[in-house]
Amino acid sequence: MTKQTQKQNKRMKLAQVLHMNGGLGKSSYASNSLVQRKVISITKPIIEEAMTEFYTRMLPSPHTISIADLGCSCGPNTLLVAAELVKIIVKLRQKLDREPPPEFQIHLNDLPGNDFNSIFRYLLPMFREELREEIGGGEEAGRRCFVSGVPGSFYGRLFPTKSLHFVHSSYSLMWLSKVPEGVKMNKENIYIASTSPQNVINAYYEQFQRDFSSFLICRSEEVIGGGRMVLTFLGRKSASARSKECCYIWELLSLALKQLVLEGVIEKEKLHSFHIPQYTPSPTEVKAEVEKEGSFTVNRLEVSEITWASCGNDFHLPELVASGNEYNVAKCMRSVAEPLLIEHFGESVIDRLFEKYREIIFDRMSREETKFFNVTISMTRRE
Template identity: 70%
Template sequence: MEVERVLHMNGGLGEISYANNSLVQRKVISLTKAITEEAISEVYSSIGGSKSLCVAELGCSTGPNTLFVAAELVKIVHKLSRKQGHDQLPEFQIHLNDLPGNDFNSIFLSLLPLFQVELLQELGPGFGPCFLSAVPGSFYGRLFPAKTLHFVHSSYSLMWLSKVPEGLEVNKDNIYMASTSPANVINAYYEQFQRDFSTFLKCRSEEVVEGGRMVLTILGRKSENASAKECCYIWELLALSLKEMVSQGVIEEEKLHSFNIPQYTPSPAEVKMEVEKEGSFTINRLEVSEITWASCGNGFCTQDHLVTADDHGYNVAKCMRSVAEPLLVEHFGQFEIDKLFDNYSKILSDRMSKEDTKFINVTVSMTRRQ
């Protein structure tokens, strides 16, 4: 699997699009808002009367979350500028990065006009020029000129690896790390994460100005056990649905045995270790937050309908489909994918009615060393 070519969220605005199934990601951004606001405030204070503020949103995807942080940044700087008595705001350069398969067209056709209207209505015409650009490419390589970025933000992207780790042939029925995965499989995933995250930090160290900041939120875990249920369970349940498709003859068993998710969910200690090893950044804050799987839906009740476990399972299945469908179709070809996710929805509903299921988030705020 060529991850850089294949990995992207479902585009468009349909029922199974990422744009319509990324509510949990939006809630995670809101959970970490205080950390992001602190970092942006310190960046603005450090650049003083600079004429421009250059920002990168890495792994931007498409949908309502794409420009959410950018809008908040402009509002925060506007507020600080007025408080400090500055006559003019800096010009904002906002770079939106994701892999080439991302639906960038939707961003500029649908989201950018709304972004501009929202800022104009809230801040008035004096909020300063705001230039947006798309930067397609892997963030496991250089993306920007040296020493040009003041602030980098990324949320729910860095758990994705640059490639499927090598040596996973013995993982068999598991599509990810699991309690039954051999030790060498767990080690292969961890070593790939180490290589990728170290490369990411090195690339950003060349692009971020001295004193610049990064805030990264990664789907992770609290436990030091890489195959802990808190980070692997969501994929284990999808594997159950895939196994049922094998038993029905819909997909080949050999295909299942060769499918592995290119993702690693690190612990805070693992994130800290790589940052300190690479050495270009100082950690200011390293925090863990939790959000329930049920947050994939809005959770609203109406007079005619109470939210049930079936609703939660359906919403989580749609959320996971918007993320995983391109990987599944690339590997298995065109198959009865509706049936796969219908069954997955039932499995999720059953488990969520009996267990406390949560996503764990690791957020790190860093400063580029002088």
């Protein structure tokens, strides 16, 4: 087997296991995605501004507005932005007195391992009902929205040329297409850490550059001139990639894994060969790639923050009541990382691992303020 074939196989394998926990259980992403929901709420004014400017300036008004949500996952957030965008257009059309009312083509994209079945079985009916209640029009409101699932990597082409009017992505683009080459010497660090060698940090950053550049090139072909794109990354405000702003949550998981190594539950070699395929960029790094690719104009670039304690349960489902915020942080991370961990370490260690992780998080949250940082960029496709 050639090295090139081995690389392709690794990339395909990652695409199969890189997904959030499906279903509706206690460890599912659907039950543990409150932080992501709050981040969408924080960025809502930017999303609303972008769509308002697009629709106001687009003359004649398109009969069909095509919206893509990339990295949609599965849960209460999946159709949240799409619903908001539809409501914005409906209100604007009435205000501007434009006829006829548009139809909406909504594309939900994620990797093939995503739980698309739950989206269409449970979430889509709720989405249509919400539109009927909030914008009126009876059955007609739901019928004017056509929703499709688009499995595949957003680091490649997904849609026909110049077919999209609006692209949204939140908490997805920090995930890389593969584990970077040259990170083996990171040893017990499963991600960038304060002790990571500089060449490991360089490898992560260079992989982010390649991936985000590919993303921008593909979207530049798919988005019409004047179309909009709003992207939110889990990132950092610091210039240093070693900053606790972006690395701390994974460093604590590394500590939990090291404890299992000491107990003989996990082999040391297994830990040394496990690496998180993620890069949490700074605003400067995001902007630099957009300007380098050249197809989009940057309208807004902002950093926001949200505490780890925001992982707490606000969905008001009895089966999701937790005993404390530290438990919710651990469950939130489990819903995100469990498929990767099972693939590498096996399912038998997972419960014990997250018991350790919960204890470590409780200790740190009791002694210091812990936050997630978000980088949001709003862009226009050049004409």
